[in-house]
Amino acid sequence: MHATICDLITDLVQNSIEAGATETTLTVEERGTELAIVIADNGKGMSAETLERAKDPFWSDGLKHKHRRVGLGLPFLFQTAEATGGTARIESEEGVGTTVEIRLDTANVDLPAFGNFATAATTLMAYGFEGNLEIERSAGAKRYKVGKRGLEEVLGDLEDAGNLSLLKRFFEENEQELAR
């Protein structure tokens, strides 16, 4: 499995972007010892058959790499949920989109560390795609919400190193406020 939950989140949101989604929302909520993550997109979606096959680590649709026979993103998700007493659910419809819902128990000793959300969010916002990504983050009663379009309007080119530093600082300060 991935070393941190934020690595897992990065991988799953990249799936939405690579599915051609024009709108993706990532919601990460900490409520006591429950960590609830929802990733919803309007990308190309999957048939029930494709979704079932995507859970197999030795299957890939072959679109990115013609000869490659592994696909680890979704298997890492189910492995993490199953090994730590959590749940993971995927709903997908071809031509409509995909929603991934994860519930994890942060008190479970086998759960990987949460990781660095500021870096994960920065890399996702700057992943180089046309669509929008909205991030909603909360811990208890504290929350913040930001979208890629708003950030582009303020910063311009999100792949510029100077802007990336500012973007990371934005997420770091908001994450620190959540943890306070």
Add this chain to the structure above:
Amino acid sequence: MGKMTLEELRKLREQKKGEMVQRDSAGKSAQIIIGMGTCGIAAGAKEAFDAFLDELDSHGITDTRITQTGCMGLCFSEPTVEVAVPGMPRVVYGNVDGTIARRIVREHIIGKALVSDHIFDKPAADIIN
């Protein structure tokens, strides 16, 4: 330090913009491409990303773009990073942890010398036709 709003981010950007040296012209900027596929993420590509940002920022380098790509077929040497500096050969570096990322900024981007002990440029056999 409290919650930062988009308006505060805008002010910070304006303040920083005043401190930035204007780019000479298009095409003179360096580009860093980080492999951020499942393999790259698992191997620590985000630690390399953080180190690149921090080292560029600490040297006041603003004419560089950091882009991301999926698996480059070099899973055995992740995190992999391609670096393009005008006037130099494009190079793919492998096993780029935070320390190597900082060396790439200092030696390759600033010093214009390749970090020869970390160059990997041959795609894996199952990727090439």
